[in-house]
Amino acid sequence: MTNVPTHVAIIMDGNGRWAKERNMPRTYGHKKGSENLKKLSFYIFDQGIKYLSVYCFSTENFNRPQEEVDYLMNLFVEKFQTEFSEYKKKNIRVVFSGRRENLRADVLKAMDTITEETKENTRATLNLCLNYGGQYEVIDAMKKIIQENIAIEKITPQDLYHYMYQDLPPVDFVIRTSGEKRLSNFMLYQSSYAEFYFPETYFPAFDEKEFDKALDIYLHRDRRFGNIKEK
Numbered sequence: 108m109t110n111v112p113t114h115v116a117i118i119m120d121g122n123g124r125w126a127k128e129r130n131m132p133r134t135y136g137h138k139k140g141s142e143n144l145k146k147l148s149f150y151i152f153d154q155g156i157k158y159l160s161v162y163c164f165s166t167e168n169f170n171r172p173q174e175e176v177d178y179l180m181n182l183f184v185e186k187f188q189t190e191f192s193e194y195k196k197k198n199i200r201v202v203f204s205g206r207r208e209n210l211r212a213d214v215l216k217a218m219d220t221i222t223e224e225t226k227e228n229t230r231a232t233l234n235l236c237l238n239y240g241g242q243y244e245v246i247d248a249m250k251k252i253i254q255e256n257i258a259i260e261k262i263t264p265q266d267l268y269h270y271m272y273q274d275l276p277p278v279d280f281v282i283r284t285s286g287e288k289r290l291s292n293f294m295l296y297q298s299s300y301a302e303f304y305f306p307e308t309y310f311p312a313f314d315e316k317e318f319d320k321a322l323d324i325y326l327h328r329d330r331r332f333g334n335i336k337e338k
């Protein structure tokens with residue numbers, strides 16, 4: 108399909124509320140959310156979209172009850188060690204954005220293994236934002252620039268991408284499920300010219316049909332990048 112976005116970013120919100128509506132614990136919502144992510148990401152890559160970034164765990168999510176944090180960390184390890192081999196088979200590269208500090212050794216190991224196993228893959232890239240904060244990302248980019256003694260006056264907005272956690276193209280389309288209309292510190296720099304869409308659907312229910320609707324909305328947006336409207 109022509110004109111599909113190059114880079115889609117999803118804030119996977121509403122797992123807890125989805126579970127609550129079903130009288131289930133919040134953790135069940137995360138489990139269903141993770142199952143949906145797998146299915147949906149393959150569908151998104153099948154549409155010709157080359158980069159998908161997803162918000163898995165923010166730096167602030169460590170303030171949630173320990174039980175929920177532990178559940179999510181265990182879920183990450185389990186999925187990376189098992190089902191993520193499907194990304195390898197499908198020629199999809201898996202990368203991570205976020206701070207490594209505060210993450211458990213087994214989580215880091217599972218992240219590093221899947222990164223290593225998929226690093227030569229070329230069809231598309233899945234960027235998992237884990238222990239991620241957009242403001243920290245800019246700070247960490249600044250640290251790299253200082254450490255590498257880069258002449259700051261020569262840095263262009265495009266150059267800064269190179270110092271982010273991952274050197275990915277700008278985000279074209281941000282989707283936040285569950286009706287919340289906030290960016291919550293997600294890919295602040297990369298979303299400078301992105302289109303935004305806030306469906307009411309909770310993430311575990313945000314399926315292929317919902318994505319088709321989202322993509323249709325994106326394709327009808329008039330992107331100007333600060334320029335005047337073409338006649």
Ligand code: FPP
Pocket residue numbers: 119120121122123124125133137140141144162163164165168182183186187235285310
């Ligand atoms: C926000 O919904 C969601 C999260 C903090 C976790 C997102 C994680 C996943 C979807 C699992 C990803 C799994 C892998 C293996 C990468 P919420 O819990 O804040 O929902 P609520 O606002 O309804 O409470």
